[in-house]
Amino acid sequence: MSGLVELGLAEAAGLLERREASAVDLVEAQLANADRWEPAIRSLAHRADDSALAAARAADAELAAGARRGPLHGIPVTIKDLVDVAGLPMEAGSRVLAGNVAARDAHAVERLREAGAIVLGKARTHEFAFGGFTPPARNPWDVERIPGGSSGGSGAGVAAGIGYASLCSDTAGSVRSPASFNGCVGLKPTYGRIGRSGVVPMGWTADTLGVIARSALDVALVLDAIAGPDPRDETSIPTPHAPSAPSLEDGVAGLRIGLVESFFAAAQADVEAAQRRAIGLLADAGATVVEVELEPRAAIDATLPAVFQLGAAEAAAWHADWLDARRDLYGEDVHRYIDMGRHVSAVEYLDAQRIRRLVSQAFAAAFREVDLLVTPSHTHVAPRVDEQMVVYDRGEPMHRDPAGIRCLCHVNMPGLPALSVPVGLARGLPVGLHVIGPPLAETLVLRAARAVEARAGFLGTRPTEPA
Amino acid sequence: MSERDDVDQGPGPAELAAQLAEQVRAIFPPGSLREVEPLVTLDPVRSWREAQA
Numbered sequence: 113m114s115g116l117v118e119l120g121l122a123e124a125a126g127l128l129e130r131r132e133a134s135a136v137d138l139v140e141a142q143l144a145n146a147d148r149w150e151p152a153i154r155s156l157a158h159r160a161d162d163s164a165l166a167a168a169r170a171a172d173a174e175l176a177a178g179a180r181r182g183p184l185h186g187i188p189v190t191i192k193d194l195v196d197v198a199g200l201p202m203e204a205g206s207r208v209l210a211g212n213v214a215a216r217d218a219h220a221v222e223r224l225r226e227a228g229a230i231v232l233g234k235a236r237t238h239e240f241a242f243g244g245f246t247p248p249a250r251n252p253w254d255v256e257r258i259p260g261g262s263s264g265g266s267g268a269g270v271a272a273g274i275g276y277a278s279l280c281s282d283t284a285g286s287v288r289s290p291a292s293f294n295g296c297v298g299l300k301p302t303y304g305r306i307g308r309s310g311v312v313p314m315g316w317t318a319d320t321l322g323v324i325a326r327s328a329l330d331v332a333l334v335l336d337a338i339a340g341p342d343p344r345d346e347t348s349i350p351t352p353h354a355p356s357a358p359s360l361e362d363g364v365a366g367l368r369i370g371l372v373e374s375f376f377a378a379a380q381a382d383v384e385a386a387q388r389r390a391i392g393l394l395a396d397a398g399a400t401v402v403e404v405e406l407e408p409r410a411a412i413d414a415t416l417p418a419v420f421q422l423g424a425a426e427a428a429a430w431h432a433d434w435l436d437a438r439r440d441l442y443g444e445d446v447h448r449y450i451d452m453g454r455h456v457s458a459v460e461y462l463d464a465q466r467i468r469r470l471v472s473q474a475f476a477a478a479f480r481e482v483d484l485l486v487t488p489s490h491t492h493v494a495p496r497v498d499e500q501m502v503v504y505d506r507g508e509p510m511h512r513d514p515a516g517i518r519c520l521c522h523v524n525m526p527g528l529p530a531l532s533v534p535v536g537l538a539r540g541l542p543v544g545l546h547v548i549g550p551p552l553a554e555t556l557v558l559r560a561a562r563a564v565e566a567r568a569g570f571l572g573t574r575p576t577e578p579a
Numbered sequence: 580m581s582e583r584d585d586v587d588q589g590p591g592p593a594e595l596a597a598q599l600a601e602q603v604r605a606i607f608p609p610g611s612l613r614e615v616e617p618l619v620t621l622d623p624v625r626s627w628r629e630a631q632a
Contacts, residue, residue, distance in 0.1 A: 304622075317619075349624065410606050417602040424596070448592050455596030463603065465617035472618060526618075551624050 116141035117273035118574065121330035124276055125183040128175065135168035135175070135186030135230065142188045142232055146274045152578040153250045153259070155269035157193040158201045158234040164188060167230040174228075183333045183357075185228030190275035192263050193234040194241055195321075196310035197221050200231070204312050205239040205246075207441040208434055218310025219342040220279055220321050227337035232275050236265025239446040241286055241314040242427060244516035250497070251293060252575040253541050257494040260290035260516060262314075266324045267294035271542075271575055277325035277334045283314045284419045285520030287322035288532040292489035292544030295534045295573065297561055298324040299331045301554050303527025304349040306335075307342020313430055315423035316347075318524040327571060328533065328561040332357040335554060349552075356555040364563045365398025367556075370482035373403050374412075375519050378507025379491035382538035387488045390535035390545045393567040394486070394560065404478050404485065411470035412522060416514055418464035419521045420449075421456045428453025472526035479550045484560055487519050489532040489544030519546060529554045533561035535568045542570075 116124065116138055127133040143161055150156060171186040196202050196214035198221075203209040217225065224231075238246040238261035246264025251257040252272040259268035266278035267290025280287050282300035291298020299322050306321040313319055323334045332355075339353035371391055376384055395401045406412045427450045428435065435442075435451055442450070478485060492502045495512045502515040510518065523530045528551060532544035545564060549557040565571045590598065 302624075347622075414603050414606040417599040421596075421599050421603070448589070448595065451592035452595045452599075455593045456599070460596075460600050460603070462617050462619075463607065463612050465619050466612040466615040467603070467607070469615050469618040 117145040120326045121187055121276035121333060122183065122327070125185070125187060125333070128186045129180065131175070135171040136165065138186060139164050139168040139188050139230060139232065142274060145272070148577060149252065149272040149274060152255045153252050153268045153272055154248045155236055155259070155265040155272065155274055156190070156233045157203065157205065157236045157265060160200055160231055160233045163199065164230050164232050171228055171230060181226070181228035182337070184224065184337050186230065187228070187276050188230045188232040189224065189334070190232050190235040190266060190269055190278040191221060192266055192278065192280040193237050194281055194312045195221060195279060197231050197234065200234060204241070205237040208438050216310065219307035219344060220338045221310065223338040224279065229337070235263065235269050235275070235278050235280065238262035238264060239443050240312065240427070240450070241281060241283065242446045242449050244289060244513045245497070246290070251494050253295065254494070255578065257496050257541070258293070260293035260494060262286040263324065264290045267291055267296055267298065270294070270296050270324050270326060273574070277323055277330055279334070279338070280322055280324055281311060281314070282320050282322045282524070283318045283423055284524050285517035287324060288489055288520050288530065288544070288546065289516050291324050292532040292534070293494035293542065295542030295570070295575070296324045296326055297328050297331050297531060297533050297565070298322060299335060299531040299554065299558065300523070300529065301335060301339060302349065302529045302551050304347045305339050305353065305529070305552070305554065307345040307348045309342050309344030313426070315426040317422065317426060318527070320524070320527070328558045328565055329357060329360055331531070332360055332558050354555070356558050359555050360558055360562045362559050363397055364394055364560050367399045367484060368482040369394055369399045369401050369560070370404035370478055370485045371401055372406060372485055372487045374405060374409070375487040376491060378504040378510065379488070380493065380538070381505040383491055383493060383543050384488070386536040386538055386543040387545050390564050390568055391486055393564055396567065397563045402482065404482060406474040406478055408470060408474065411467050411474055414467050415471055415522045415525060416518060418467040419517070419524065421460055421464045424449055424453030425456040425461045426453070468525040471522055475526055475528060484556060485548040487546045487548070489519060489546040490516065491519065493538055493541040493543070523548050527551070529557055531557050531561055533564050534570045535564060536570055
């Protein structure tokens with residue numbers, strides 16, 4: 113990597129503010145970096161070199177005139193190819209939408225542009241966000257391994273230094289899973305915190321936009337720019353977002369943090385060890401860590417199949433006119449999962465919503481006792497591309513799709529804010545810790561992430577560029 | 580889609596849906612959720628207050 117792409121977003125913003133680098137410098141460095149990495153990791157579905165350079169020149173002109181918009185001014189970012197960016201393809205990773213070009217920006221992209229950010233390109237998504245490995249994208253830490261999904265292009269690209277941050281989406285773990293596998297911070301805020309207009313739905317009762325970047329501060333800076341009411345999204349939360357970045361160094365001293373021990377029931381030993389060390393760091397930082405259990409346990413155990421029922425049924429409703437008419441244009445795995453939704457009965461769908469009620473109550477009860485919860489993000493490292501089953505040192509093997517969201521999907525049921533923060537490496541591959549907060553507690557989960565990353569020694573660790 | 584040959588040929592959609600339903604039924608037998616109000620419209624703040632009440 114050249115020096116500029118090794119920086120985090122906040123550091124790059126500092127260079128721009130001090131006029132020690134220009135927005136054109138940043139964009140050119142990122143594009144050159146993409147030239148080096150993309151043949152190996154294929155994180156971008158569409159590049160926007162020309163429009164990014166034009167936007168960078170405009171951003172520099174504003175800076176020269178003394179009109180800096182804020183910390184995102186002149187910062188190149190990527191946008192998951194599920195989100196509209198005016199004038200760029202929006203194909204959702206699918207031949208079903210081949211050739212579709214967005215007519216206008218999604219609300220969150222509007223907010224990014226207003227803040228001065230520059231769209232570098234569209235990050236690859238698993239087709240229609242319905243899968244956990246995002247082919248043909250690969251993991252920059254080991255290109256024989258998956259980057260996770262469905263925002264696999266966002267995670268792989270940010271880890272490799274293609275975009276200082278990526279706007280992406282999470283219905284059952286799709287921001288946090290690739291963040292974990294690629295060594296990034298990935299935040300799924302409270303449902304409704306970021307407007308979703310201009311985004312292809314997957315399971316609309318859980319879909320949430322989120323952010324992947326290299327540090328908690330970088331994520332906070334993007335969140336602060338895009339969170340807030342969206343007049344085109346009825347589910348958006350009407351109250352303004354109180355900025356998170358100014359409070360990030362407030363730490364965790366005095367907080368009670370609950371460890372959900374049962375999430376370690378199946379685990380690879382070296383992954384678990386790294387996560388338990390990180391939980392110890394929270395205690396070192398002054399938090400009181402206590403074991404908690406989410407009750408009723410039956411609802412927690414039923415969440416994984418219920419999440420698939422809800423997501424598939426809602427997706428099938430949205431895709432209704434295409435599932436047969438455009439059958440051959442879907443990937444086999446994605447068509448199978450979405451078509452499955454047509455076989456979920458109304459009774460089963462409503463029972464899944466009853467389970468959602470119980471899960472919401474379980475989290476509410478836990479948060480009467482603690483301020484935050486922690487679990488593993490995954491209890492395994494990123495699987496090899498040809499590895500369908502995840503094998504644990506303790507616990508039964510599991511297919512990589514449910515294994516990828518096994519620890520992450522519960523929070524989508526009540527719409528809670530949660531993130532994955534990298535805590536170290538196992539066998540040379542990143543390991544993430546999952547931090548969960550009550551509704552609208554984005555700042556608190558980011559503070560905890562900052563406390564971990566300040567002590568874990570991972571911040572600044574980068575994958576090795578391919579030869 | 581290119582490079583999709585790494586996708587396994589698993590059960591079909593109807594069988595998958597039946598498997599999911601069975602997994603849920605094994606935990607919550609039919610009728611056991613009767614008294615639970617479905618959380619159909621997700622408003623995290625409102626549903627949170629209700630859950631805490």
